Amino acid sequence: MQQSTLPFRTLAALFAIATLVAWMSFRYFYEQAKEALLTSKAESGRRELREIASLLAFQLKGGTSPEEVIRRLQESITNMDEQSEFVCMYNTSGIELCHPNPAMIGLKINPGNSRLVNSTQAEDFHEVLKRGQSASGIRQFPQAKQRISEVVSVYPVTNTNWMLASHANTAVWQNEIATLYRQCILAAVSLVLGISIGCFILIRLIYQKYETRLQRKLDGLNAEVIEVSALNKHLLASKEKQETTATTVTLNEAQHAESRKRLMTYHKDQIISIAVQDVAFIYLAEGTVSVTTFHSEAYPINNSLDELMSQLDADSFYRANRQFILNIRAIDSILMYGRNQLRIQTTPVAPEAIIISKHKIADFKRWLDR
Numbered sequence: 001m002q003q004s005t006l007p008f009r010t011l012a013a014l015f016a017i018a019t020l021v022a023w024m025s026f027r028y029f030y031e032q033a034k035e036a037l038l039t040s041k042a043e044s045g046r047r048e049l050r051e052i053a054s055l056l057a058f059q060l061k062g063g064t065s066p067e068e069v070i071r072r073l074q075e076s077i078t079n080m081d082e083q084s085e086f087v088c089m090y091n092t093s094g095i096e097l098c099h100p101n102p103a104m105i106g107l108k109i110n111p112g113n114s115r116l117v118n119s120t121q122a123e124d125f126h127e128v129l130k131r132g133q134s135a136s137g138i139r140q141f142p143q144a145k146q147r148i149s150e151v152v153s154v155y156p157v158t159n160t161n162w163m164l165a166s167h168a169n170t171a172v173w174q175n176e177i178a179t180l181y182r183q184c185i186l187a188a189v190s191l192v193l194g195i196s197i198g199c200f201i202l203i204r205l206i207y208q209k210y211e212t213r214l215q216r217k218l219d220g221l222n223a224e225v226i227e228v229s230a231l232n233k234h235l236l237a238s239k240e241k242q243e244t245t246a247t248t249v250t251l252n253e254a255q256h257a258e259s260r261k262r263l264m265t266y267h268k269d270q271i272i273s274i275a276v277q278d279v280a281f282i283y284l285a286e287g288t289v290s291v292t293t294f295h296s297e298a299y300p301i302n303n304s305l306d307e308l309m310s311q312l313d314a315d316s317f318y319r320a321n322r323q324f325i326l327n328i329r330a331i332d333s334i335l336m337y338g339r340n341q342l343r344i345q346t347t348p349v350a351p352e353a354i355i356i357s358k359h360k361i362a363d364f365k366r367w368l369d370r
Contacts, residue, residue, distance in 0.1 A: 011200040018196060022188040026181070034177055045085075045166030046136060049155035052087065057158040066160070074098045074105070085168045090154075092132045092161040114141045116152060125152075129163050132156050138170065224336045231334045231342070234368035238328050260311040263291055265299040272299060276316075280330035280348055282308055284323045294330065296348040318367050320344060324354050328368075 052073075059069045073089060080086040080100035089098040094109035114125040118137030128135050136153035151168040263274045278293045284305055292298045301308075309319050318326050330346045337343035340358035344350075356364050 008200075010203050011196055014199055015192065015196040018192040019189075022192055026184055026188055029184075033180075034174070037177060045151065045153035045168065046134070046155065048087065049134075049153055049164045049166055053155050053157045053164055056160075056162070056164075060157075060159065070097055074102070078102065082167075083169055084172045085166070087164065087166050089157075090129050090163045090165060092130050092163060094126050094129050097162065114139050128154060132161065132163065139167075228334055228336055228342070231365065231368060234365070235328070235331055235334060238368050238370065239331075259313040260308075263301060263303075263308075265291060265301045267299055274299065276312065279317075280327050281346060281350060281354075282325040283350065285351065292348060292350075294348065314367075315370055318364065320354050320356055320364075321360070323352075324350065326354065 056069055056073065059072070060066065070089070077087055077098060077100050082100055086100045087098075088096065088100070088104075090096055090109065096104050096107045096109070099105055109126050109129060111124055111126045115122050116125050116128050116135060116137045116139055118135070123135075125139060134153070134155045136151075139150045139152040141149070149170045151170060152165055154163050154165045156163055259276075261276055263276060263279065265272050265274060274291060274293060278295075280292050280294045282289060282291050282301070282305065284290075289301050289303060289305060289308075290298045291301050303311075305319065305322070305325055309317065309325055312325070316328055318328065320326050326344065326346065330348075332345045332347050335343045335345065337353075337355060340361070342356040342361060342364065344354040344356065346354065
């Protein structure tokens with residue numbers, strides 16, 4: 001049998017669906033993770049600024065001069081990694097008071113330098129500092145294209161014009177999450193391939209068993225078709241033989257001279273004599289034995305099927321089962337029925353299916369082959 005491509009089509013469909021689902025799922029989780037990381041960075045920056053602002057306010061309240069407080073803060077943040085996250089401090093005029101890079105101290109944030117963009121608005125960063133209130137968002141540099149966007153949070157120091165600011169380079173954490181995303185994609189592809197190949201092997205094994213069973217069924221069906229064809233050929237040969245014997249006086253006819261030639265039955269008030277050669281079949285239904293002729297006429301008869309079969313020509317009549325005795329000339333065709341059974345089609349049509357059981361098939365064949 002030609003090998004089916006169904007397992008390969010199944011693998012292709014499974015792989016396509018799994019890949020699509022994995023891609024959509026990881027894209028969704030990637031966007032969610034990016035948003036969560038942005039929120040986490042902003043919250044982490046605000047928390048750190050609140051702590052530093054509290055410390056600075058405590059030092060000022062304790063009598064430490066503003067200059068000393070600024071110096072101490074500068075010492076603590078000098079040489080921080082500006083490429084990832086760092087803290088600096090401005091005043092409300094936009095002048096840089098502390099920065100990890102000392103060269104930046106004293107520089108001023110001018111209007112139009114950058115914007116602070118959050119979910120509700122986009123505002124000039126200079127104005128954010130000037131307002132002196134806490135804020136957070138993405139700091140963008142539209143005029144300085146070489147500058148990279150930052151996640152920025154600003155927080156005021158109590159009783160001063162100082163504005164602490166935390167900076168997180170968006171490129172760094174986006175690169176981190178992109179690396180994680182690529183790793184997840186690689187894991188997803190490996191998982192999809194593993195599942196698809198595993199399913200393909202399993203489907204292939206199951207389908208091979210199915211193909212084997214199907215092939216056996218087809219072989220059996222072919223054998224049954226050949227067998228039924230042979231039976232029908234035997235049937236035609238037997239019917240021709242019967243027709244020949246009906247018109248020619250032969251030794252075979254002399255041997256069956258004692259076979260019953262007529263059946264006595266009744267219809268209403270009449271006694272009817274039926275020539276045996278006109279009987280198509282005799283059947284038993286609900287305890288009554290009936291004789292059906294080739295003219296589709298049915299008459300009840302008092303004899304049992306066993307009695308009648310013992311009196312009829314065994315070459316012309318056959319006891320198909322407990323309900324039917326068949327005349328060979330009434331058989332139109334022989335068909336397979338269920339598993340290892342035969343169904344006989346007759347003319348005239350029998351009132352119910354005539355089945356030859358598997359135990360009688362061999363005997364039925366020998367009868368046809370007489």
